[in-house]
Amino acid sequence: MRVAQPRSLLFGVGLSLALLCSMASLARAEAEPEVPGSGGLDLADLKAFTEAWARIKEQYVEPVDDRRLLEAALRGMVAELDPHSAWLDRARFEEVQAQATGHYGGLGMRVSPQEAHLRIESLTPGSAAELGGLRAGDRIVAVDGRPVAGLDTDRLSQLLRGEPGSRVRLEIERGPRAERLAMELTRQIIRRDSVxxxxxxxxxxxxxxxxxxxxxxxxxxxxxxxLDGDPSLRGLILDLRGNPGGMLQSAIAVADRFLDEGLIVRAEGRGPENQEEYVAEAGQFRSDLPMAVLIDGETASAAEIVAAALRDHGRATLIGQTSYGKASVQSIWPLPNGSGIRLTTARYRTPSGQVLEGSGLAPDLPVPVAVDDPLDRELERAIAWLNMQLEANATP
Known part of the structure; x- marks a missing residue:
């Protein structure tokens, strides 16, 4: 026998959500005039949402609790906006905050996603990863029994990180014969330096x-x-390969260290009052030094802002592969239940006016990707270029 949920509860929850939607629509309408075609809600839309909620609660083949529905609604609502906006559950929100500070629970290793595994690139000395027996070059194929193939970077990060002291099971492949090993490691507090x-x-x-x-x-x-106290310093390489971005203000500050003046980035938000221009201040580091910046297909967002600003002002030459191409700024807000929301709040242009979304920064000196090449071809090219600049400057 099926016992229906009380309709008063169903419609109480649904009506509350509908009222919230209605209040948001009214507030928006009062704040700014309705733009034709902007998709304003009417009463029928709000009733449709309420009825859909009730139908799911009463008729879906399995019971669904209200929290699951609410989180699904939030997740879907924000995911529809663009690939970079997201609703963050409590665990993910805490992880994002930890990433911003550089302190989090993890294993202490640098990995790069491949088609069917995570390749361990390096291990932090004394970290849980090193002490647990992992090696650079190992390939992680599963975390806590879940295959990593096809998972995006955010989800992979969630699987590897967690509360300090918690355990995580890794399945790895090692060596050319793909020897399969299982390891269980204890996460520790990671204080990660970014430089x-x-x-x-x-x-x-x-x-x-x-x-x-x-x-x-x-x-x-x-x-x-x-470095400023080193009289032998003759040239500088800034390596932004694999840098996914991060905090806009930090990227602007980094670019400012190498520029005396000029526009660093222009952020274009919603409405004329949300246009921002960030300009360099006097006091750059050693303008006499030739400078190269290394980029690749994983150089994204804030890292692209730095690379573009240095190139556009003639301060550095870009070497490597075309960057990722993410030209938007996300802001994060906490929500009352401990979760959070990440929204795209601006799109940016480089000092030259270029929009990088989907196209990325093309390097001045391209270096083809070499699969399984043990040599660092981008770094070799940068060293050769710096030496050429130094020789040219030394010629009377």
Missing amino acids: HRVDLNDGLMLIGIDSFQQSTPAELDRALAW
Whole structure:
């Protein structure tokens, strides 16, 4: 025997949501005039939403709780806007906040998504990944029993990260014979630096930025202060390969470290009052040094802003492959139930006026992608280019 849910509860929940939608529509109508074709709601639309909710609750083949429906409605509502906007459940929202600060629970390794696995590129010394026996070059094929093939970057990050002290089971393949191994590791607090420097010898230095988090400008300042005291420094490489972006303000601050003046980026939001231009201030680092910027197909968003600003102002030459092509700015707000919402709030143009969405930044010196090549061809090309610039400048 099927016992129907009380209709008062069903319509109470549905009516509440309908009223919320109605209030939002009314508030929008009061704030700005209705634009023809903008899709304003009428009473029939609100009734349709309420009835659909009730039908699902009463007629769907399996019971569905209200929270699941509410979260599905929120998720679908935001996902319809664009690929970069999203509703974030409580766990995902906390993870995004942790990423911004650079502190989170994880394993301490750098991975790159491949078609059917995650390739481990490097391990943090003393990390759970290193102590647990993982090696650079290992291929992760499943996390907690779930195959990683086909999962997007956000979902992969969610699977690998979690509360410090929690356990995670990895299935990996190792070596040319794809030896299958199972490992169980304990997540630890990861305090991830986003900036690192590598002495390339002969007066050349590489500064790599993995992402743009809150601490990135301060980390870069420490690296530049150390370099500023080196009288042998002759050339600089900024490595933005694999950098997915991050915080807009941090990216602007990084670009400003290498520019004295001029537009860094123009952000175009909704309405004329939401147009922003971010301009460099005087005081760049060592303008006398030739500078190359490494980019690839995973250089995206905030990282593209930095690369474009340095190239457009003639401060650096771009070397590598065409970048990802994401020309939008997302803002994140907390919601009362602990979840959050990430919305695209602006689109940006480079100083030259270019819109990168879908096309990306083309490098000045292209370097073809070499599959399974143990040599760093982009870095080799950058070193060769810097040496050519130095030789040309030294010619009387």
